[in-house]
Amino acid sequence: MDQKLVVNGGTGEPAVFKYRLLVPEEETGSAGKISTIASYRANLYIGTTTGQLLHYHHFEDAAEYMLISNLQLSDSSRVITKILILPNTERALVLIGSTASVYSLPELSPCHIGKLKDINDLSMLAYSAISNDSRSQKSVAVNDKIVAFTSSKIRIIQIDKDQIKLLKDINYSGAVSGISTASRMSSNYSNLVLVANPSNYDIIDLKMTRKIPLFDYTGNRTNVPPHMVSYDAMDKEGAEEYLLTIKNDENTSLAMFINSLGDVTRGTLTWIGEGYPVGGIVVRWPYVFGVFASSDHSNKLIVSSLESLQVLNVVSLEEIFYGRKSTKQVVDEIETELKGEETDNKQKEVKDIAQEENLTQQDIDKDNLLQQENQQEQESGEDTEQHRQEQPFSSDSINLTISEQSEIFVEKPSTESAQLLETIKDINISTVSDISVENQTVDGLLSKVNLMNGSRSSSIAKHFDIGNIILHDDSKVWILYSESVLIQLQDSFIFAMQEGTIKSFSEELEGIVDTYEGEIHQYILYMLVLSLIEIEDEQKILKYVLRLKNGHLVVDPLFIIYMLSDFKEIDTSHFDFSVYSGIREIMEQCKPSSSRRLLLLKYFDSVYPDLVQTNSQTQDIIRRAYYASFKSNEESIFFFQGKDKMNWSTFSHINSSIIDLWYSKGFIKTILQAYRSLKAADEEKEKEISEKLCTLVIQLLSQEKGDSDISTESLVADTLADIKANPPDPSLYTKYLIEILKVDKIRGFEFMKKNNKQQYRSVHKTIMDEISETYASESDFSLLKIEFLESTLRENKFKASLQDELAFEMAKLMSSSEFLVEEYRINFDILVQTYKIENSLTDSKWPKISWVDFLHLNSKSSECKDFVDIYLKVYELLLVSTDLKKSTPILSELISNDELFSYYKFVNPDDTTVRSLLDYSDFESAEFVAVHRKLPFPKFHFYIENDSRRFDIVAPSRIRDDLFTILKYYLKEITSDPLCIFAIRHFISSFGNSFFTPSEILSYLPDHIPIAYLMDYLTEVIIDLQAANREVQLRKSISKADATFTKSVYKNFANSFENGT
Amino acid sequence: MSGRKKTLLKVIILGDSGVGKTSLMQQFVNNKFSHQYKATIGADFLTKEISIDGNKQVTLQIWDTAGQERFQSLGVAFYRGADCCVLCYDVTNEKSLNNLTSWKDEFLVQSNVSNPQDFPFIIIGNKIDVDEAKKIPSLQKKLQNITNNQLGGLNYPVFETSAKDGINVEAAFEVIAKMALQQEELNDANGNDVSDDYNDAINIHLESESSGCAC
Ligand SMILES: Nc1nc2c(ncn2[C@@H]2O[C@H](COP(=O)(O)OP(=O)(O)OP(=O)(O)O)[C@@H](O)[C@H]2O)c(=O)[nH]1
């Protein structure tokens, strides 16, 4: 549908234009020849030589313009020479012949508000877009002001919706055409008009009503249509300039450039050997398009540059519009054809005409014709519609004149070849107001493609190229417009990559990116970024990817990540985002992106979190990327506690995946932090998180996992602190403590001891059980458990069950060969032997020390203190417990099987106990047991402050028996060592007087015992005896006194009874 | 005006076709010379920045016009606002020397300068590199006749140059620049900002305001 026209760049790159047929021939064919065209919004108005006005409309959903009305505005002999669109009043002035009438837009119903007569040309009165008074702009909107050029005047006319007003008349003779200039002067409306009379261009100053003559443009010929085209000189900050064409001679013409002051602004443009642009001139900066009908009667489009003033392209319109060689070539071909054939007259005629390449003669004919017409005009004093039709000076009517020449061809040739010639039309170029032409290629480039699944979504807005250059022949209308900048850039990009000129292309993009808006701007921005990535200009990449629009990033962060990421951790193949298809095309051509990790991080620093808040996918990816980029726990934690803090309030899917990422990187410390924060923040998932945290901590403690940033010490400390602050449920508590106890018993127990509240008691017990079960062979654990139980015991006022438990634990310990090593046994035995010696009866010191107290005193210096301590503790518990041996079978087993513990048997004394104790050399205890039937309470105790045991009354005979056993033992010893006499002395003085009569004692004692040793006893006994004697006497006296007193009382009573009655 | 603002000086080169106007400009601005003759059609200009007396920077805008007569009607447009006019002749072409006066007159008529009496002109005789034999016989005498003798003679500085060999071209344009600058300063002093006023405007009789239109 569209075809391309590449204009050589001159100085820069080639420019690509496209053209397409807007209105095909079939539609206008019956309506005469096209004489003028105007457009208004989606409407296209075509005036014809036969007074018809065709109204086309471009419906949004249709590809083509559609004919919606065909008005016959006058009789078919009149030509519509101009359609002037009046946008403010929504009217059109239609010039037919020399009369202009007003029609309403867009439907062209006649407005009966008057007609303008004697009009040669019409032009809008230009006004400067620069106005500092907005109100005046508004008032402008209700009417349109135009300039009408008549044969004697230049008239400034205001057209309102319902009336026509003449504002000003200026005498000017023979104006054929003109334009009003929007010189940026003080007044809102233009003061200047460029006007052409049949030979000269002039500037008319409307305000000062004066004329500035410019120059002749005809080269002293007639029939030269003047062309005055205004344009904004982009090389002079958009200053308005005017192009004026000048015919120099038959073959050469030129264009001059002036500003509204009449000053020449640039050198001349020349068309040497190309004739004059009879088909019109259009300026599209920096190009000048001229349509020339050259001497061989073919139409050429010549494109020149306003910058270099050089001709850039000469294009045969026949070739591009009709796909046909130039007329001359056709003629040549016909000639060749004819040469080989018999000629007949008609063919010869054709040949004659065809050979007549030089049209000078025809020009002359034409001139003559025109001169005649002019004469007629002058004669009649007022022009007629008929004349107007052939008036050659209006640019719109030029083609009519030349069309007549075409008709010459129509009449004469009748062969096939000649028919070919017949169809050759004259082509005109002109501008209309903007027409949009849909551009499906751009739509294609701008459609979005999803990078993940390749699905495409077409862009919502259709894209239109805007064109205002119209070419038409007798019956067809084409539009010529710039190739969309996107397509040009797209091609240039790929070209630049192939040529290795991407750097300069990138600079070019940078220069233009901000001259566009909307999607085009975005697209170019993406291109620019891609080009910058390609040339690795990081600074600029950052500059452009951070562009904001309405506070949002223009370039999708995912695109940036996709392009720059070398993070293995970011799997870009799962990116669910779309880019423009055209951009995707370029991306495919780009070299694989190299590592831009630092750049990407800089980018993240700028966009995260504020600029990506709205897109969770992006946010997630950026967060992941961040964490992926970190090389240490420190970095991770810094980010986690800083910028990323707000994202850690829930244990979301992404957070969970980030934690997995940390695992893969070994950032366990970070994970711990995260779990702890999440646990506190996400109530809903607290349990799940706690469990995960616990599992992790346990894995760490058991060294199943590790992180050099975490010391066991700190882990334990942190964990305990955490448990203390946020107590987990009992099962987790247990798990924690068991594991902690394994690595740091001291702290673990310390913690348990401190945290020994009611609710933890059973938990703690479970923990201890578990521990001892797992570590049954480890005496260290038993010791710790013992310690733990002891403290529990103390705090629980020596609950019996706890005592049993403790005893059990200790017994277990003592029974383990790991604990009770041979060394202990030997050392203990040494203690036993030492005791026997030190406590022997041969030693005169009394009282003796009990075994238990001895042990206590000597354990410190012994090599088996740990064992002795346990030994003593168990002893103490045995003492106070009612039936420990029964409740603790392990203990009873120990006692009965191991000689080492034989002493424990004495805790529940029987008839042999005293004797056994004596054998054990524990005389102190033997004596105590004899009297109390219980072992004495140790002087040093571990658990029990006071001896609160209940002592049963022991039958004196039993005591005597036992004591006698003791005494016998002592006496027996005397026989071997006389020093034992001290034992006898001790015994007699301790028990002699209490449990035995002196005669008994004396009878037991052997004869040879020196009495001196019995001194104390005897003294005591004698005192006792004397006291007994005194008591008997005292009792006697008291009884006597008592009897006397009673007698006297009785007497008194009896007396008073007798007297009183 | 001091050197604060950049001064743009417009210089116009006139003379018969083929005398070497384009060549002189090309030599001065681009240091280029071509033996090929391509007649100038219309006009074009080149600019060059030079410093006058070693301190004042000026931009010379040198307009090269067509010598061929058929283009002369365009002249007015190019002449306006000129600060200096260079009249060229070819030392081998006597006709071109004789035409200098009419070039000057044409310029003064068309350009509408405010001070035609002392507007700065300079005369350049070009192509001095050619053989002596080809030169105009007794050139100096004829030249003097033109410059001194007649009333309203061309009593202006004369430079003999060769655009081909670059002889005197630089020197000539230096003088041109100085003279143009003087003219420019004179115009400024008189408040004659050419662009503000149309010296050549013709007043039009204004039609009495008629209401309505020819309906
Ligand atoms: N020997 C010689 N030839 C010159 C010199 N200057 C110009 N020419 C030649 O003279 C011919 C005309 O030169 P141009 O500079 O084109 O003349 P012009 O004055 O611009 O002519 P128009 O554009 O027609 O007005 C060319 O062939 C040049 O090569 C010069 O100093 N010495």
Ligand SMILES: [Mg+2]
């Ligand atoms: Mg020249």
